[in-house]
Amino acid sequence: MYVRVVRFTDVSADRIETVLGMIKESDGPPPGVSARRLQILSDGEQGTAVVLQYFDTADDMREAARVFEAMDASETPGTRVSVDNCEEQLDITPPS
Secondary structure: OEEEEEEEEOOOHHHHHHHHHHHHHOOOOOOOOOOOEEEEEEEOOOOEEEEEEEEOOHHHHHHHHHHHHOOOHHHOOOEEEEEEEEEOOOOOOOOO
8 A cells, every 4th residue: 555645734724624625526536546545634723734645556646646746736725845655564453
């Protein structure tokens, strides 16, 4: 599993709500993005957000990165400050 981790600053509650609405109203990921999972984490007190995009392969992650890099800033939660392209090394879910 591969995870693209994108960090944002200058994030407001209104902007998060707008982005969440756009995502929920869409018919799925944009063309060229074969994400398996998407998570958006936000810290309202600090005005930051972290977006986790999960992919089956490194190639899928690279292809999606091209699409995301071309996105208009108005389609993001805030100012992008970093992007990490990671390979998952461990995922532990304790039994419930």
